[in-house]
Amino acid sequence: MTLLAHISDLHLDGSERATRRAVRVMDYLRALPHPVDALLVTGDIADHGEEAEYEEAARILTAPFPVLTCPGNHDVRPAYRKALLGEAPEHGPINQAHDIAGTTILMCDSTIPGRDEGRLDAQTLAWIDATLTARTPGTPALIAFHQPPVALHHPLPDSCRLEEPGALADLIEAHPQVAAVLTGHAHTAAASTFAARPLIVGPAVTWTLRMPWEGDQAADRDQPPGLAFHILDDDRRLTTHYRVVL
8 A cells, every 4th residue: 555645836936835835745644643654746836947945845845754856847957956956957757656555656747837837757768668668567657747638627737637538548548557646736635537547636725716606716725725635545546635725
């Protein structure tokens, strides 16, 4: 069994509000009596993509468990690499594979620099394919990135979701060990399906999306930050529990 926490969209911008909400979530996770195997952070870690924002993120996200991240449309690759990952400030896709408690977790870069829409480019798709192929047969896998590949029935996230999702669907079909797809971006806890797999959208830390039937203003800034717990069991069944952190 693999136990994962999942947060998204911290949008750290140096403000007291953004910092307070992110710290609240991390304090909650660090205080759990039984720690998670890892925390997944699915993008928009910084709000403006500045080095100082990633330096703050590195401090806030320090934890006694692995913290796995991928970029979102607000993130900027060179600053992200330098200040958060301690790498050379290069411009290419940021893709990382992790082996956590018997599960392969692929944190993928679906960003298109300068745009809100996402796309898994040819380099990233080839990396996903090669990484999954190289793993021991039967090892379960999760694929995580920022923009959801399906409509969530709100005009804001649906206007800038993952483009050309068919290539990813074909790849997942070729790799039956993929148990689920995990994303962020939409600022709402949501569950759907993609390529005959569960698609789970992690809630945002910064603000919550109001759906059309909840009101006209998209951003509900009064809702507390949210997180998800994912349990991947020995049957490759993913169970998700959502929480808010008061």
